[in-house]
Amino acid sequence: MTQNAQFWTRISRKYAADPIKDEAAYEKTLARTIEHLGPDDAVLELGCGTGTTAMRLADNVRSYLATDFAGGMIEIAEERLADARGQGTAHEGLGFLVADAFDERVVPAGDRAAGYDAVLAYNFLHLVEEPDELQARVHALLKPGGLYISKTVCLKDRAWLFAPLIAIMQLIGKAPYVNMLSFRSLEEMIRKADFEIIETGNYPEPRSRFVVARKL
Numbered sequence: 563m564t565q566n567a568q569f570w571t572r573i574s575r576k577y578a579a580d581p582i583k584d585e586a587a588y589e590k591t592l593a594r595t596i597e598h599l600g601p602d603d604a605v606l607e608l609g610c611g612t613g614t615t616a617m618r619l620a621d622n623v624r625s626y627l628a629t630d631f632a633g634g635m636i637e638i639a640e641e642r643l644a645d646a647r648g649q650g651t652a653h654e655g656l657g658f659l660v661a662d663a664f665d666e667r668v669v670p671a672g673d674r675a676a677g678y679d680a681v682l683a684y685n686f687l688h689l690v691e692e693p694d695e696l697q698a699r700v701h702a703l704l705k706p707g708g709l710y711i712s713k714t715v716c717l718k719d720r721a722w723l724f725a726p727l728i729a730i731m732q733l734i735g736k737a738p739y740v741n742m743l744s745f746r747s748l749e750e751m752i753r754k755a756d757f758e759i760i761e762t763g764n765y766p767e768p769r770s771r772f773v774v775a776r777k778l
């Protein structure tokens with residue numbers, strides 16, 4: 563396991579216990595995402611954490627593979643899925659996997675070999691160590707015209723404050739790798755990987771950017 567995955571596994575129980583910071587913004591993110599999904603869609607989620615969003619969205623699509631490279635996060639997601647199965651509320655097409663985007667097991671197969679209908683990534687892109695490679699990988703995983711839906715924390719406008727704070731926290735093992743992005747650099751990075759941006763929003767204000775992009 564990489565050091566970064568170890569960090570996320572170490573904090574996974576605390577992450578699961580923390581309440582969602584801005585419920586209204588979270589609900590808006592889900593609602594806007596659902597608008598773009600269809601009942602026959604095959605969806606891949608990257609950096610799914612403890613599976614909260616996957617459990618909320620999966621009912622809207624045919625299959626939903628939720629992935630994260632931190633085993634601790636997926637362990638909690640699996641516990642939640644088992645609970646839902648026990649109550650008969652689990653969506654049959656929902657599955658969790660310890661994997662990053664480059665893992666061969668996330669490649670769509672069978673009648674979906676042309677690619678996923680949508681790839682989702684919430685609170686994730688600012689944490690990726692090779693962001694350009696990641697955009698290219700998402701592009702390859704999507705079918706032509708497929709959707710890339712993300713929400714990303716952009717800290718660049720206050721990097722003077724956040725960069726040193728995060729650096730100190732990283733030294734004591736209290737922060738993961740963080741990429742300082744702005745709305746503009748985030749959107750440029752997505753466009754550069756051959757996507758057309760079709761919707762943006764700020765949920766929550768002022769630093770989280772919701773982006774829906776279509777594979778060209």
Ligand SMILES: C[S@@+](CC[C@H](N)C(=O)[O-])C[C@H]1O[C@@H](n2cnc3c(N)ncnc32)[C@H](O)[C@@H]1O
Binds near residue numbers: 611662683691
């Ligand atoms: C801030 S949490 C967000 C979790 C969830 N998407 C949410 O919105 O609550 C970031 C997640 O991304 C995962 N992650 C970070 N880098 C990753 C990578 N390269 N591959 C897969 N997962 C990664 C972490 O393990 C963590 O669960």
